[in-house]
Amino acid sequence: MSDFLAHCTPWPEAMAAEYRSKGYWRGQTFSALLDERVEQYGERLAVVSGQTRWSYRDLAAEADYLAKGFSALGIGPKDRVVVQLPNCAEFFAVIFALFRIGALPIFALPAHRKLEISYFCQHAEAVAYIIADQHGGFDYRNLASEVKAVSPSLQHVLVLGDAGPFTALHDLAAGPLPEPPKASDVAFFQLSGGSTGTPKLIPRTHDDYIYSLRGSAEICQLSPESVYLCVLPAGHNFALSSPGSLGVFYAGGTVVLSSNSSPDHVFPLIAAERVSISALVPPLVPIWLDAAASLQADLSSLKVVQVGGARFNSEMAARLVRELDCTLQQVFGMAEGLVNYTRYNDSDALVLHTQGRPISPDDEICVVDDEDQPLPIGEVGHLLTRGPYTIHGYYRAAEHNARSFTADGFYRTGDLVRQTAEGYLVVEGRAKDQINRGGEKISAEEVEHLLLAHQGVADVAIVAMPDAFLGEKSCAFVIRRDASLRAVELNAYLRKLGIAAYKIPDRIEFIDAFPKTGVGKVSKKILRQMIEQQLLVLS
Numbered sequence: 001m002s003d004f005l006a007h008c009t010p011w012p013e014a015m016a017a018e019y020r021s022k023g024y025w026r027g028q029t030f031s032a033l034l035d036e037r038v039e040q041y042g043e044r045l046a047v048v049s050g051q052t053r054w055s056y057r058d059l060a061a062e063a064d065y066l067a068k069g070f071s072a073l074g075i076g077p078k079d080r081v082v083v084q085l086p087n088c089a090e091f092f093a094v095i096f097a098l099f100r101i102g103a104l105p106i107f108a109l110p111a112h113r114k115l116e117i118s119y120f121c122q123h124a125e126a127v128a129y130i131i132a133d134q135h136g137g138f139d140y141r142n143l144a145s146e147v148k149a150v151s152p153s154l155q156h157v158l159v160l161g162d163a164g165p166f167t168a169l170h171d172l173a174a175g176p177l178p179e180p181p182k183a184s185d186v187a188f189f190q191l192s193g194g195s196t197g198t199p200k201l202i203p204r205t206h207d208d209y210i211y212s213l214r215g216s217a218e219i220c221q222l223s224p225e226s227v228y229l230c231v232l233p234a235g236h237n238f239a240l241s242s243p244g245s246l247g248v249f250y251a252g253g254t255v256v257l258s259s260n261s262s263p264d265h266v267f268p269l270i271a272a273e274r275v276s277i278s279a280l281v282p283p284l285v286p287i288w289l290d291a292a293a294s295l296q297a298d299l300s301s302l303k304v305v306q307v308g309g310a311r312f313n314s315e316m317a318a319r320l321v322r323e324l325d326c327t328l329q330q331v332f333g334m335a336e337g338l339v340n341y342t343r344y345n346d347s348d349a350l351v352l353h354t355q356g357r358p359i360s361p362d363d364e365i366c367v368v369d370d371e372d373q374p375l376p377i378g379e380v381g382h383l384l385t386r387g388p389y390t391i392h393g394y395y396r397a398a399e400h401n402a403r404s405f406t407a408d409g410f411y412r413t414g415d416l417v418r419q420t421a422e423g424y425l426v427v428e429g430r431a432k433d434q435i436n437r438g439g440e441k442i443s444a445e446e447v448e449h450l451l452l453a454h455q456g457v458a459d460v461a462i463v464a465m466p467d468a469f470l471g472e473k474s475c476a477f478v479i480r481r482d483a484s485l486r487a488v489e490l491n492a493y494l495r496k497l498g499i500a501a502y503k504i505p506d507r508i509e510f511i512d513a514f515p516k517t518g519v520g521k522v523s524k525k526i527l528r529q530m531i532e533q534q535l536l537v538l539s
């Protein structure tokens, strides 16, 4: 194993000492947290998924079985494990098992394919990859075979369901458990939305993440009575911790999981389980609202709907409040750390028109100009942040870290924001080279690199284009080498390489030359204006 810790940047000792002395970091691990909840709420319902209903005691027993099983396979402290499971109860048994033995999950999205998964395995030298046999019409065992062939570190593929040539999660021997990890250790890796050629891994510690859960659970007033519906991918930071499933476990409540976010599926679930809170990305909101009006569903238990992950327009926000008769909470967060919430007793103006304020009084917010100079309150600038649950560096990314963090440890979010007099943030735009496709983030550079490798492509630039439903979609401007090259060919090429479907450009425009900026760089601003104009003419 390479020197793992050398690749993660810890908080400076003085800041860590301050966060401990202020009681933010309390020295508790996830495993200890689950044990504590079993003691307090053993028989209460922790997880509901399909026919599965686990109490806190059941969840801990499942995690214990898997922890011993993983140990028997030789998976141990600091080993990286790529976890790619759909929303199901076993997701939590798996991650608590990994937390118990100090192994480090990497939370892949169900949509990731060969290129992404093999990159995670190679970059983090993962020893195991955990999947479901099939989900959403896709066979993850075939994907695992492809990934295994190119990932020398990968020793185990563990499968929920029918294992095929691999090892079944339900069929593990029991090995001795290692010493538990320390709370200051890295607990897992989140994935960065990314704006570079390769995705970045975000190391989060037990201490920092549990602090963000506790803060989130307090802000969201969670209690053992809370019932959270998890419809976004369970491993994504929003659904996991804002307050997400882990915040609900923190409070002793119940998590109801669904891989399907469509109203026909979730509305009966909301009624049957008396769901009190859920988290959505903006494109789901009109779908739920339209269906709520026509389906006559009983949504009376639903007290709070959180919306975040992408820009949410204030007309739709007002419609949500009016039509669902519940509290709207806007959430502006990032897997790197900082999460902002509007509060339940905030004025309509704040809830409808801002993206909230940070969890912690010690979240430092700086809004700066292009030269890193602080701007007066109310002006739009780059958001920099530092605090008790925001990382100081990506995993194994020294060069990128030098650009993504200031010398004094502030994370450059890439978001353009303004701060209101009350200290609330309004997201005005983005400086990073990313497309936010209804909450799914696409790094332009990552997909550009792949397209450039196609022999028919001379040059390419990918930009966001407006979309009424998703907010943004992606448009690739391509300079061809060969005039016979067609868009369908490029899409098929990307699909064959094996990337998540949401990264495949929604539109490809062939162009003879790129517009340039004053200093001779490709002007993505002009490209965005060009496609916007073109869409206007077409509509």
Ligand code: OOB
Binding pocket: 191, 192, 193, 237, 238, 242, 307, 308, 309, 310, 311, 312, 330, 331, 332, 333, 334, 335, 336, 339, 355, 413, 415, 427, 430, 436, 439, 441
């Ligand atoms: C969440 O996390 P990520 O890591 O997938 O994406 C973070 C980025 C932010 O930097 C920002 O560009 C965008 O997503 N974003 C929003 C937003 N919430 C996130 N842009 C506008 N309005 C919002 N409300 O997306 C995430 C993590 C935790 C909680 C919520 C969202």
